Amino acid sequence: KAGVTQTPRYLIKTRGQQVTLSCSPISGHRSVSWYQQTPGQGLQFLFEYFSETQRNKGNFPGRFSGRQFSNSRSEMNVSTLELGDSALYLCASNAGEQRGYGYTFGSGTRLTVV
Amino acid sequence: EDKVVQSPLSLVVHEGDTVTLNCSYEVTNFRSLLWYKQEKKAPTFLFMLTSSGIEKKSGRLSSILDKKELSSILNITATQTGDSAIYLCAVFGGKLQFGAGTQVVVTP
Numbered sequence: 001k002a003g004v005t006q007t008p009r010y011l012i013k014t015r016g017q018q019v020t021l022s023c024s025p026i027s028g029h030r031s032v033s034w035y036q037q038t039p040g041q042g043l044q045f046l047f048e049y050f051s052e053t054q055r056n057k058g059n060f061p062g063r064f065s066g067r068q069f070s071n072s073r074s075e076m077n078v079s080t081l082e083l084g085d086s087a088l089y090l091c092a093s094n095a096g097e098q099r100g101y102g103y104t105f106g107s108g109t110r111l112t113v114v
Numbered sequence: 115e116d117k118v119v120q121s122p123l124s125l126v127v128h129e130g131d132t133v134t135l136n137c138s139y140e141v142t143n144f145r146s147l148l149w150y151k152q153e154k155k156a157p158t159f160l161f162m163l164t165s166s167g168i169e170k171k172s173g174r175l176s177s178i179l180d181k182k183e184l185s186s187i188l189n190i191t192a193t194q195t196g197d198s199a200i201y202l203c204a205v206f207g208g209k210l211q212f213g214a215g216t217q218v219v220v221t222p
Binding site for chain 2 (some may be wrong): 042
């Protein structure tokens with residue numbers, strides 16, 4: 001079956017602009033989580049959506065937002081980009097179980113802010 | 115505040131060596147600890163641990179959880195160059211929280 005698809009793969013934006021990233025989960029998966037990865041910081045949890053509702057949220061400023069559609073596809077938006085937002089953004093989908101198991105990651109979107 | 119700490123942050127070993135990676139955590143509502151391998155971009159799942167003292171093994175990789183000490187180790191024996199990667203520890207307590215990872219480089 002198809003894996004988790006993230007688009008675009010690479011993105012270059014200017015400070016102050018906004019950006020929207022997309023994540024299509026594995027068919028049948030209802031949960032999508034988003035992570036920011038920067039060198040030395042590991043994966044920082046942004047938020048999780050389950051059945052179109054935000055189920056969990058990390059400690060990121062309000063410039064970071066997301067949503068999930070009825071087909072479980074999710075989008076993440078970052079407004080007023082800062083240089084420090086340059087990172088690999090990963091999403092992961094799972095069936096929605098609350099055990100930690102079954103998360104499948106996409107290949108990420110590499111965002112560069114100049 | 116919840117935290118997941120991995121050590122060391124990086125290491126270089128020769129092929130054939132054994133590697134031990136550490137993960138300690140303080141996470142409310144702990145349910146499971148997971149290990150992932152990240153070679154390029156997408157982390158891939160290695161193990162999930164929920165019970166103390168039970169070792170999970172897959173080939174040359176093994177892992178064990180100590181819930182009393184709030185820690186876990188990942189062992190890689192007879193390392194190969196293909197083991198070079200970032201190894202990520204994550205703890206699930208309602209959401210998946212990651213440590214900073216350990217960069218492992220295996221030289222021929």
